[in-house]
Amino acid sequence: MSEKMKEYIEEAEKDLLHTYNRYQVVLDHGDGVHLYDIDGKEYLDFVSGIAVFALGYNNKEYNDALKAQIDKVIHTSNYYYNVPAVDAARKLKKVSGMDRVFFTNSGAEAVEGALKAARKYAFLKDGKNDHEIIAMEHSFHGRTFGALSVTGNPKYREAFEPMIGHVRFAKMNDFESILENVNDKTCAIIMETVQGEGGIFPAQEDFLKKVRALCDEKDILLILDEIQCGMGRTGYMFAWQKYGIKPDIMTCAKALGCGVPVGAFLLNEKVGQNSLKAGDHGTTYGGNPLACAAISKVLDLFEQYNIIDNVNSVAPYLEKRLDELVNKYDFITTRRGAGLMQGLVFDRPVADIIVKAMDKGLILINAGAQIIRFVPPLVITKENVDQMIDILDACLQEV
Numbered sequence: 001m002s003e004k005m006k007e008y009i010e011e012a013e014k015d016l017l018h019t020y021n022r023y024q025v026v027l028d029h030g031d032g033v034h035l036y037d038i039d040g041k042e043y044l045d046f047v048s049g050i051a052v053f054a055l056g057y058n059n060k061e062y063n064d065a066l067k068a069q070i071d072k073v074i075h076t077s078n079y080y081y082n083v084p085a086v087d088a089a090r091k092l093k094k095v096s097g098m099d100r101v102f103f104t105n106s107g108a109e110a111v112e113g114a115l116k117a118a119r120k121y122a123f124l125k126d127g128k129n130d131h132e133i134i135a136m137e138h139s140f141h142g143r144t145f146g147a148l149s150v151t152g153n154p155k156y157r158e159a160f161e162p163m164i165g166h167v168r169f170a171k172m173n174d175f176e177s178i179l180e181n182v183n184d185k186t187c188a189i190i191m192e193t194v195q196g197e198g199g200i201f202p203a204q205e206d207f208l209k210k211v212r213a214l215c216d217e218k219d220i221l222l223i224l225d226e227i228q229c230g231m232g233r234t235g236y237m238f239a240w241q242k243y244g245i246k247p248d249i250m251t252c253a254k255a256l257g258c259g260v261p262v263g264a265f266l267l268n269e270k271v272g273q274n275s276l277k278a279g280d281h282g283t284t285y286g287g288n289p290l291a292c293a294a295i296s297k298v299l300d301l302f303e304q305y306n307i308i309d310n311v312n313s314v315a316p317y318l319e320k321r322l323d324e325l326v327n328k329y330d331f332i333t334t335r336r337g338a339g340l341m342q343g344l345v346f347d348r349p350v351a352d353i354i355v356k357a358m359d360k361g362l363i364l365i366n367a368g369a370q371i372i373r374f375v376p377p378l379v380i381t382k383e384n385v386d387q388m389i390d391i392l393d394a395c396l397q398e399v
Helices: 003-015 060-070 083-096 107-126 144-149 154-160 175-181 203-217 239-243 269-274 287-304 307-328 351-359 382-399
Strands: 025-032 036-037 042-045 100-104 134-135 167-172 187-191 221-223 249-252 264-267 332-338 343-346 369-374
Touching: 042 382, 060 287, 083 100, 083 264, 083 287, 100 107, 100 221, 100 269, 100 287, 107 134, 107 144, 107 187, 107 221, 107 249, 107 264, 107 269, 144 154, 167 175, 175 203, 187 203, 203 221, 203 239, 264 269, 287 307, 307 332, 307 382, 351 382
Parallel strands: 134 167, 134 187, 187 221, 221 249
Antiparallel strands: 025 036, 036 042, 100 264, 249 264, 332 343, 343 369
């Protein structure tokens, strides 16, 4: 590490609130599927800003669209309409099949809005405010109070109790666990279609279909969190589209803006017409022209570059190469995931492996102490997969 990099890191530790245990590197710029630190070292990126930079770095068409909008107007507030928001909403409805869109600034805010919409929907039915929400164990939905309240990992919640209340936790892919928690106060069931932070667990088709049928039977709203697994990552624009079902409310963010902070929650018409009304919810920055110009261009480029086709071409190859590592090393127990959202499960902590990989020019992250997560840009090639495997294999040989 250069003296220059040491100085930046030391300064950051003096100035920034220490809520992150950051890796000891100062990143400077990116290009394609590579990042570069301030010393000029190149890294193959299999994190993409935690599933954000789906199109890779320094995409000229994306950059030009943002620059053009900056020269027009960045922010006006939601007292007025703006063209990028209308364009982005129309395109997002088209690829999702949902009916109403509310733009937020982050994934956590999208979850907050989804929870409020669900409770307002139930309130309008019976005038009561004691409705319950069922969430999944090992889930992760965000750090704000509402999102944290439905995050199924006690270590994230304990220091900040009490949460919003009236939340029950069931087991992912265990329908009997859902039935044990449902009652006449249940207004919504929320889950990630593929759990991310909780260990890369995809929802099973039979489980998801049974939950959807139960929600239809009892007029319970199904909220699917697609913040990490959505936007093409699993080989479908949204992971739930694989199963032939549809949520009542969906949240998305991350790759939605490909780097510009933005999120959204989408509702079907039934919920859109019978939940949040004027004055119930709002945001100063949400749906601003710059963020929506990013969304609009991202959706255009997904179609132009055939991103979904690329995921479905490269993902099976990534799975094959990861499976080779599972077969080669006894301390790797399994691989699981969907599309370009994969995890290798180890019988030991993986932090040292991730540090070794970074030293060798490969950026990886974990999903829990014993899982290495692979969420690369969706424009990666099979050659990039081979490069990643070569570096990771070299690291594993040193373990």
